[in-house]
Amino acid sequence: RNPMESNLSNQAIILEDGKPVLKDIEDTPLAEGEIRIRVEASPMNPSDQLWLAGLYGIKELIPKKTLGAGFEGSGVVTEAHESVGADIVGKTVAFFDDCHNEGFQGVWRKYINKKASDVIQFPEHVKSDEVFGVFVNPLTVVLIVNTAKKNGNKALIHGAASSSLGKILVRYAKHVDFPVINIVRRQEQADSLKELGAEHILDSSSDTFDDDLAELSKELGATAYFDPIAGAFCGRVLAKMPAKSTAYVYGALSGEPVSLSPIDIIFYQKSITYLYLATWFMEASKEEQDEAFGEVIKDLSTGGKIFGTKIYKTFSLDKVVEACEEAAKTASLGKVIINPQL
Ligand SMILES: NC(=O)c1ccc[n+]([C@@H]2O[C@H](COP(=O)([O-])OP(=O)(O)OC[C@H]3O[C@@H](n4cnc5c(N)ncnc54)[C@H](OP(=O)(O)O)[C@@H]3O)[C@@H](O)[C@H]2O)c1
Incomplete structure (x- = not known):
């Protein structure tokens, strides 16, 4: 545990009447099996653009109290619950937040609590800006x-x-x-x-x-x-x-x-x-999922020659609207990402 970091206040993008607003939020204490992650990179994907426009997902399945935004990202573990080994602290991890889940909060926040078993850990040399997009695009390519x-x-x-x-x-x-x-x-x-x-x-x-x-x-x-x-x-x-x-x-x-x-x-x-x-996530066997993830993680742990994504521009958390507009104009040049630490 790094006391300096856990004293930092948290901030997150909250949707108010459909508009993304940066708010100070209270940190929730770590529950059993959880880690706290300093979020450092998250892509502005077309799915996020649809989400901000109120058009993404299976409406009936989206929890009514859902207010956040941002589906995937990467960052560094700053703290672990005592039930989780301390080895994970300091590691770069990638994570996903499914808007159809009851606990969806969105990853566009400075710090996020996640179950340690739900994140992907990368070797020491891998940085957050190399693994911000592990789930959405790489797995879809394998699926295609x-x-x-x-x-x-x-x-x-x-x-x-x-x-x-x-x-x-x-x-x-x-x-x-x-x-x-x-x-x-x-x-x-x-x-x-x-x-x-x-x-x-x-x-x-x-x-x-x-x-x-x-x-x-x-x-x-x-x-x-x-x-x-x-x-x-x-x-x-x-x-x-x-x-x-x-x-x-x-x-x-x-x-x-x-x-x-x-x-x-x-x-x-x-x-x-x-x-x-x-739907693939819901229907695929554990073996199929492990195989697809295995290919992606192996490549991204060793330079991302296949599944890596070039960053075009980085925006801070208070510039989500500008980031969304920029992504719609410049997508062919690389990914617009959000770095909540800026
Ligand atoms: N179904 C799924 O599970 C799933 C999963 C992952 C991604 N996706 C989808 O995959 C697509 C690509 O995602 P991405 O993150 O790679 O996107 P991206 O990096 O934002 O790139 C979008 C590309 O589409 C081009 N484009 C935009 N509007 C177009 C149009 N009307 N006609 C032709 N080209 C157009 C852009 O080129 P210009 O510079 O010419 O505008 C740009 O090259 C998105 O539609 C996303 O929603 C779906």
Whole structure:
């Protein structure tokens, strides 16, 4: 226990009438099995942007008293309950807070109490700004590739491929040798993916995009499209894919409902379904979860060549609204993160 740190007051982002406000809050004493963590980094993901807009999650399952924000992050353990070994104090850990859980408080706070068994511990040399995003994007990338493989696809198509998740997917798919057609919407996005070693990149602003997509998806046998954009673009991509292709909508970047031609549905048996990490968490076996986590943690403990995420800009806790606006504009350049210690 570091008495200096435990005397510090705590502060957290609280949603008041849907607006994020920084408030002084009371520290809760550590319960059995718990540790206190100094939160040092948390990403501003599109899911956080949806949360701040009041649009994220399964409404019926979100506890009524939920008032916080921030789903995942990293930090350093400052204190441990006597029931937990003191060895953990000083370690860098990553953690997640599920907004569907009764105890959700959000990680956008200076200090957070967590069960020691619920956090991921990293070796001494790993710093918080290397492991702020262990759960949401890396595990979704593993899930995307596993879903494509499990359903017998020979290749997959990915939209908004210069997202942080898209960059991890480029590296992971290369690592496991699974072909990906990366769709971007600007030339500089294509250039940045090329630098990462992406083989197949299509720019949707090009005049030949639709024909190129038809040709390449046929050639590679790409019958699964992982779509974080939705809107009309989903049907446009599916229209050019082989018969019986499926789009897995997993994000809402366009903010628009998906559309798909009834001709494609009836005569070419094309379909749209979903992919959601939270349902995977609920349904996957312990072995499947351990395997996915194992891959991610091993890589992030040794430099994060596959699952690491570049930081574009860091904001303090009182600048959450500005961070949210910045993330919407600059996502292709790297992740906007919140550092509550600033
Ligand atoms: N279902 C799940 O379980 C799950 C889990 C994790 C992540 N996700 C989703 O995965 C997606 C990517 O997450 P991330 O953290 O990697 O995002 P990110 O780093 O914020 O990147 C977003 C990317 O999308 C592009 N983009 C934004 N609006 C677009 C549009 N209308 N059309 C085409 N491209 C657009 C941006 O490029 P510009 O610079 O061109 O705007 C940027 O490259 C998000 O939709 C997120 O919600 C879902």
